[in-house]
Amino acid sequence: MTSDPTNEQIADQLALFAMLLELAETSPFAVRAYARAAELVRAAPTSVAELVRSGQVRDLQGIGPSIETRLRELVETGEIAELRALERDLHPALVGYGRGLGLTAKRMLGIARDLDISSIPDFQRAVASGRLQEAAGVGPVAESRIRAAMAERPRSSRALTVDRSRALADSIASSLGGVVAGGARRYCELSGGVAVVCCAEEPQDVQRRFEALPAVVAVLERGERRAVGLTVDGVPVTLVVAESASFGTELLRATGSEEYVQALEPLPDAPNEESLYDKLGLPFCPPELRERAGAHPPDGLVEIAQIRGDLHCHTTWSDGRATVREMALSAQERGYEYLAICDHTPNVKVVPGLTSDALRRQGEEIAEVNEQLAPFRILRGVECDIRADGELDVEDELLDELDWVQLSLHAGQRRSRSELTRIVGAAMRHPAVRALSHPTGRILNHRPENALDLDEIYSVARETGVAVEVNGLASRLDLSATHVTEALAGGVELVVNSDAHSTRGLGAMEFAVATARKGGATTASIRNCRRLEELGSTRR
Numbered sequence: 001m002t003s004d005p006t007n008e009q010i011a012d013q014l015a016l017f018a019m020l021l022e023l024a025e026t027s028p029f030a031v032r033a034y035a036r037a038a039e040l041v042r043a044a045p046t047s048v049a050e051l052v053r054s055g056q057v058r059d060l061q062g063i064g065p066s067i068e069t070r071l072r073e074l075v076e077t078g079e080i081a082e083l084r085a086l087e088r089d090l091h092p093a094l095v096g097y098g099r100g101l102g103l104t105a106k107r108m109l110g111i112a113r114d115l116d117i118s119s120i121p122d123f124q125r126a127v128a129s130g131r132l133q134e135a136a137g138v139g140p141v142a143e144s145r146i147r148a149a150m151a152e153r154p155r156s157s158r159a160l161t162v163d164r165s166r167a168l169a170d171s172i173a174s175s176l177g178g179v180v181a182g183g184a185r186r187y188c189e190l191s192g193g194v195a196v197v198c199c200a201e202e203p204q205d206v207q208r209r210f211e212a213l214p215a216v217v218a219v220l221e222r223g224e225r226r227a228v229g230l231t232v233d234g235v236p237v238t239l240v241v242a243e244s245a246s247f248g249t250e251l252l253r254a255t256g257s258e259e260y261v262q263a264l265e266p267l268p269d270a271p272n273e274e275s276l277y278d279k280l281g282l283p284f285c286p287p288e289l290r291e292r293a294g295a296h297p298p299d300g301l302v303e304i305a306q307i308r309g310d311l312h313c314h315t316t317w318s319d320g321r322a323t324v325r326e327m328a329l330s331a332q333e334r335g336y337e338y339l340a341i342c343d344h345t346p347n348v349k350v351v352p353g354l355t356s357d358a359l360r361r362q363g364e365e366i367a368e369v370n371e372q373l374a375p376f377r378i379l380r381g382v383e384c385d386i387r388a389d390g391e392l393d394v395e396d397e398l399l400d401e402l403d404w405v406q407l408s409l410h411a412g413q414r415r416s417r418s419e420l421t422r423i424v425g426a427a428m429r430h431p432a433v434r435a436l437s438h439p440t441g442r443i444l445n446h447r448p449e450n451a452l453d454l455d456e457i458y459s460v461a462r463e464t465g466v467a468v469e470v471n472g473l474a475s476r477l478d479l480s481a482t483h484v485t486e487a488l489a490g491g492v493e494l495v496v497n498s499d500a501h502s503t504r505g506l507g508a509m510e511f512a513v514a515t516a517r518k519g520g521a522t523t524a525s526i527r528n529c530r531r532l533e534e535l536g537s538t539r540r
Helices: 007-023 028-043 048-053 065-077 081-090 092-100 105-115 120-128 140-150 162-176 204-212 244-255 258-264 273-280 324-333 356-373 417-428 454-464 481-489 504-518
Strands: 179-181 194-199 218-222 226-230 236-242 309-313 338-341 377-385 404-408 467-471 494-497
Touching: 007 028, 007 048, 007 065, 007 081, 007 092, 007 162, 028 065, 048 065, 065 081, 081 092, 092 105, 092 120, 092 218, 092 226, 105 120, 120 140, 162 179, 162 194, 162 204, 162 236, 162 504, 179 244, 194 244, 204 218, 204 226, 204 236, 236 244, 244 258, 244 273, 309 324, 309 377, 309 404, 309 494, 309 504, 324 338, 324 356, 324 504, 356 377, 404 417, 417 454, 454 467, 454 481, 467 504, 481 494, 481 504, 494 504
Parallel strands: 194 236, 309 338, 338 377, 377 404, 467 494
Antiparallel strands: 179 194, 218 226, 226 236
């Protein structure tokens, strides 16, 4: 680098270092430290290179002596020697390509070693010449599977959750001066790849910068205005470089979905999406809704600015990383009027749960902070577990004292549909319960939905006035957008919550609102779009 690297360039190098350290099976603590440092540098409001040169970079929380040494090396020499060595030894392009074919990093590196290859073209030639079975552990079945995968476009073996797809796409778009497109822009719960659209009359410079990005370890396709790269995790990254006169058109095409776009073709050229919709004679359709042909927004579609409070977050009293006061201050900074502290109860065995005594002591702390932060209001709440016998995990006398009771089921996922529905429905009828948290219990990429009969649950929700949650944790998004649509059709009220376990975690409200929007939720259908006095306390 001939001049000081930008924060974006430094962050890219640290992020790549973290990925390669993980690939090298280094200490997970080191991997996390470099990944966090990359995020910190990317968000820093001042030049990190200048902080390094002035000896002040340690003032950034999270930058320790080891990372400071790497940063100084990068700023003074233009590279990190160990990073270059890892790139030579670990063949990140091959690893990324292998992951896109469904091979683990260890398997791909083993094949590379056995076949004495170090690049994607080497690998492709080895397969074409029939040498693949010379590698240990590769028989006819494995070779056939690899050949079949190569015949298709590589894709990530595990789809990206929305937080990961948007973070990756945002990083690449920021580096190139482009705009996020694809499933990440539509807030899809899972994406097999990401896409970015840039605007340039001459595309060559953008494409060169794209190919030089540390996040892009290989380029699989090159066209005049389009390229497909690959990350070390095997995630395909599509770049579109549009002319200014057709930028809006190409952005809509790259955003998708395919079904939505095909129904609008042939598309006229337009410099932005707003003018494109004008030319089509259609109202603007937010990206979240562009999943099916002919989609259009309902009147009053909820906006994140209309959320007045978060009704589900955790603190250090259970498994959170911030205090009551810290969570409240962060919620205030987001413009909220109220925040419900809903820590766990003891039946959740895998995390600390609050006993009745602890809940009362927490209530005293909440009262003190409320005095300090008025008129902002912290609601005394709880994420009350349903025990195996169907009873609530907090006694009635204490439930009556609380402002907000979220009901949750963290065990018994394998129960029968009828049994699961019976105990959840009975618990919802308790007069203190205000909302049902993450109803289906799914964990994306890990655990499917439970057998709960949602139609019956919606019926109980209408009967009791219990709201059903859209949980913003990217691994949950529960209710899903499809279930949101069904719940609204069933006349059910929603709450959109972050389920935050840190001050930063409050940002997951973005994903809860986006999921509710995908399902067609309006401001009127979401309880925490209301003022505190309209929210009420218990149902008694």
